[in-house]
Amino acid sequence: MSRRRRSVMSEELKNELAKDLGFYETVQQEGWGGIKAKDAGNMVKRAIQLAEEAAARKS
Numbered sequence: 756m757s758r759r760r761r762s763v764m765s766e767e768l769k770n771e772l773a774k775d776l777g778f779y780e781t782v783q784q785e786g787w788g789g790i791k792a793k794d795a796g797n798m799v800k801r802a803i804q805l806a807e808e809a810a811a812r813k814s
Contacts (some may be wrong), residue, residue: 764802772798 762769769787773779778794 764812768802769798776801 773782777803
């Protein structure tokens with residue numbers, strides 16, 4: 756039984772991160788399931804970094 760998780764990141768943010776990290780072409784060709792686990796991890800790390808930077812600017 757597969758459950759779909761609701762995404763915390765918007766599609767727009769995920770696409771921007773994929774472009775920045777260099778695997779957007781894979782996403783376009785194969786979908787999100789086609790990326791490597793390492794790339795997914797790097798995407799999450801970068802999203803956290805951006806959120807921390809945004810929070811620091813608000814302070």
